[in-house]
Amino acid sequence: MVICCAAANCSNRQGKGDKRAVSFHRFPLKDSKRLLQWLKAVQRENWTPTKYSFLCSEHFTKDSFSKRLEDQHRLLKPTAVPSIFHLAEKGEPGAHGRARRRDPRKAAGGLRGEAAGAAGAPSGSPMAKAEPHRGKRTSRQGETTGQEQPAPMEAPGPGSKDNPEAGTEAAPGSQEEAGVSPQDSAAATAAAGELEDRGGVSVDDFTPPGSGACKFIGSLHSYSFSSRHARERPALPREPVDRKRPRRDVADRVPAPSPPGSSLPATPQKPPQSPSAPPADVPPKPAAEAVQSERSDASPMSINEVILSASGACRLIDSLHSYCFSSRQSKSQVCCLREQVEKKSGELRSLRQRVSRSDGRVRKLQAKLDALRRASLPFLGGLLPPSREPPRMSPVVEPLSWMLGTWLSDPPGAGAFPTLQPFRYLEEAHISHVGQPMLNFSFNAFHPDTHKPLHRECGFIRLKPDTNKVAFISAQNTGIVEVEEGEVNGQELSIASRSIARISFSKEPHVEQITRKFRLNSEGRLEQTVSMATTTQPLTQHLHITYRKVTP
Numbered sequence: 001m002v003i004c005c006a007a008a009n010c011s012n013r014q015g016k017g018d019k020r021a022v023s024f025h026r027f028p029l030k031d032s033k034r035l036l037q038w039l040k041a042v043q044r045e046n047w048t049p050t051k052y053s054f055l056c057s058e059h060f061t062k063d064s065f066s067k068r069l070e071d072q073h074r075l076l077k078p079t080a081v082p083s084i085f086h087l088a089e090k091g092e093p094g095a096h097g098r099a100r101r102r103d104p105r106k107a108a109g110g111l112r113g114e115a116a117g118a119a120g121a122p123s124g125s126p127m128a129k130a131e132p133h134r135g136k137r138t139s140r141q142g143e144t145t146g147q148e149q150p151a152p153m154e155a156p157g158p159g160s161k162d163n164p165e166a167g168t169e170a171a172p173g174s175q176e177e178a179g180v181s182p183q184d185s186a187a188a189t190a191a192a193g194e195l196e197d198r199g200g201v202s203v204d205d206f207t208p209p210g211s212g213a214c215k216f217i218g219s220l221h222s223y224s225f226s227s228r229h230a231r232e233r234p235a236l237p238r239e240p241v242d243r244k245r246p247r248r249d250v251a252d253r254v255p256a257p258s259p260p261g262s263s264l265p266a267t268p269q270k271p272p273q274s275p276s277a278p279p280a281d282v283p284p285k286p287a288a289e290a291v292q293s294e295r296s297d298a299s300p301m302s303i304n305e306v307i308l309s310a311s312g313a314c315r316l317i318d319s320l321h322s323y324c325f326s327s328r329q330s331k332s333q334v335c336c337l338r339e340q341v342e343k344k345s346g347e348l349r350s351l352r353q354r355v356s357r358s359d360g361r362v363r364k365l366q367a368k369l370d371a372l373r374r375a376s377l378p379f380l381g382g383l384l385p386p387s388r389e390p391p392r393m394s395p396v397v398e399p400l401s402w403m404l405g406t407w408l409s410d411p412p413g414a415g416a417f418p419t420l421q422p423f424r425y426l427e428e429a430h431i432s433h434v435g436q437p438m439l440n441f442s443f444n445a446f447h448p449d450t451h452k453p454l455h456r457e458c459g460f461i462r463l464k465p466d467t468n469k470v471a472f473i474s475a476q477n478t479g480i481v482e483v484e485e486g487e488v489n490g491q492e493l494s495i496a497s498r499s500i501a502r503i504s505f506s507k508e509p510h511v512e513q514i515t516r517k518f519r520l521n522s523e524g525r526l527e528q529t530v531s532m533a534t535t536t537q538p539l540t541q542h543l544h545i546t547y548r549k550v551t552p
């Protein structure tokens, strides 16, 4: 297999004539953004690059290359995009075979020579040295006018022995002068091929990330190549007098070196046979033998061993790269997860604070409710704990159990008396027990509009055991204390005053007789009717009220 330039109308291929200054560079298949830029520049329709597709260095401007510090190797910058191409002149017969080079960044007259910066370029510049053969190539292409010049993808090619000046051209900027042997180039080519095969990252295409680990791995790369270079350097021929001629001789027989990585030499070479490497075009052995024939102090390590060692080192570095990438990815995932955990922890803390505040509110409400119960339910007040179960009712008072509960007037009570204007009033009635053989009661009247407290009375209702005899003992805020007795029959209690006492300064006319009737009506409502006799009026109804039960 010969490495050919994939650009339309470019016939450069590995080892062809005077192309020793031409290097070949793989398409950045793993860098989609850069690959698109390359493809846009190449302008080949219905064509997809493979890992065997290359562009020669003639399609890149001079500033697309950099020199490696340690050995001045010419390297294609990781951001480089080709810009110098033959473009067929449309409308011209046989135009697809004719071409002129143009740099798209230079609208007119942007010929390759200008783009390469030949004028004023240092003599050591590989681009400057590429100038002469560019002229030859133009004329050659002129000769092939009318013939389609397919971009060679993988074509076998001969060695570069047809141009006696090739060595001179290549020498100043060549990798050989930079201190890398042809075996370096072969090994690097093979290693780069393996890298692309296995990890899709070639040494040339790899952009060192900012992490310390990758810098370290990058330094391993440098160490790997410089180590190989150091081991092989003693084996290179010593050329104390004229370096160009022997080098040209060597170049005739040995592949021109290229930067390590995906940059490939223009001269024939064969990468080492590796199971994972792309198909080798030239076996490495002849190249190795060529160098070995030149050296006077043979290295203890054979070239094949060096190549294999380099390949192994590159595989190791490749795996380190993969590990580095996956490690960084894992680290970023861990960081992401940590952020999520911290966020969730913050939310949890906030929720706990809200729950705590809610608990505080619930406790306050519970306390308020207990206070209300104590205030409104006498039997729950005092020393009785709020959570305690209601005391069991004494069986003695069971015949009066229908009276138990809290009752509210509904509708408002009606007041009357011969000496009074009829009136309305509201009243709460609490009738309860605390387990004793009696009921506790309180009646609290209020003004129907202003809710101003009016008549109030409280006392006890007792039953004579094993009878239906009932005693009703009441103290009223008007200064009257009275005892009424009577009978309970079913759900009706009728009682009449037996004794009435009053304070010395009670208001007149004094009440002299009181009768009451309680009953639970068919609607489950409690009714109370009060009649009285005064010193001025006979027994007459004074009050009638119906209560609605508001508690169990």
Ligand code: HEM
Pocket (backbone or CB within 6 Å): 415, 417, 419, 420, 423, 425, 445, 446, 454, 455, 480, 508, 509, 510, 511, 514, 530, 532, 534, 542, 543
């Ligand atoms: C058994 C309980 C009650 C007794 C023994 C009683 C007794 C009396 C007596 C003796 C009078 C004076 C009557 C007059 O001047 O000729 C009176 C007046 C009156 N009573 Fe009652 N009463 C009782 C319950 C109530 C209740 C529950 C109310 C509800 C608000 C009430 C409202 C009034 C009013 C508004 C007057 C007229 C103004 C007054 O004298 O203060 N009474 N009551």
